[in-house]
Amino acid sequence: MEGSNSALESESLKHQRTRNDYGSTSAVLQGSVNGRANFATQGSPDLVSNSSGYEEFFRGSVPCPSCRGLGRIRKEDERGLVAIIPMKDERLKPRRTYLYVLIAVIVSILVAGLILFFMFPRSVVALSKQPYLEPNYLHINVTMGIVNFTVTNRYNFSNSNYFPVTITGIQSSVMYDMKVLTTGKNNTQLRIPMRSTKEQTVNLDILLQGDEAYLATYCADHRKWVHDLFMQFELTANYSYLGRTEQTTLTTYQHVSCGNSTSV
Incomplete structure (x- = not known):
């Protein structure tokens, strides 16, 4: 009996010690939980103020795109970033x-x-398709050996450019027997559209006297082939395009009539 009682007492002592240990452990855990709760409750203003401080500190910066979220750079340097791409990209x-x-x-x-x-600029070509010239005005004085007549020579100007040109003036001289008889001018401006042709005229007042006085007798003859003279015409024309000025020339040999039924 005494052995069984001692066994029971030792068993009850073990149970009591276990309960005491459990109670102390529960108290420690409860204190820890309460402490954390108090810290969270009382320390929350400090945390808010600290987070506000971090926001204020990081206001002028942005996350670094190549630092895996661990770094920051200034906002003004964000646009100056240079991306480094691997060679195998x-x-x-x-x-x-x-x-x-x-x-x-x-x-x-x-x-x-x-x-x-x-x-590309192309030349303006002058042509004369009037091989025979007849006088507009004619005066013959066989006694004094004077022949005075006026002819009109017509010239065609062909513009082969892809832009318009302007004829600013033409000048024509008449030569007979290697002597310049007269010179005529026409300063009327003529605008020629691209890839087109236009006509310009020049009046020439020709006077035959002195060394050519003998021609008065031929010009007074009513036969056409007698008063038909073969003369040389030298044409010089100035034209402009795209702010530039050029010149074209033409030499022709034409038949000129110096007589008709109005001879004296």
Whole structure:
């Protein structure tokens, strides 16, 4: 009996010790939880103020895009960032780059060629399709050996350019027997559209006397082939285009009549 009682007492002592240990452990845990709650309740203003301080400190900066979220840079330096791309990156491999460059070069050459073709200056050509000239006015004095008559020579100016040109003035001189008889001018401006032809005239007042006085007898003859003179005409025409001034010349040999039924 005494052995069983001692066993029971030792067993009850073990249970009591276990309860005491459990109670102390619960108290410690409860204190820890209460402490955390008090710290969270009482320390929340400090945390708010600290977070506000961090926001104020980071206001002039932005996260660094290459620091894996661990760094910050100034906002004014954000636009000056340079991305470093590895050499094996697919974006560095040319994709039809040569084709685009070739197309750009071909288009540039084509445009330049078209501009040169259309804007390249070409000569303005003067032509005379009036081989025979008859006098508008005629006065013959066989006694004094004087022949005075006026003829009008017509010239066609052909503009082969792809832009208009302006004839600013023409001058024509008449030569007979290697001697200049007279010179006529026409300073009327004539605008010629691109790829077209227009006509301009010049009046020439011719006087035959002195060394040519003998011609008065031929000019007074009513036969046409007798008073038909072969004369040389020298034309000089000035024209302008695109702010430039050029000159064209023409030499013709034409038949001129110095007589008709009004001879004296």
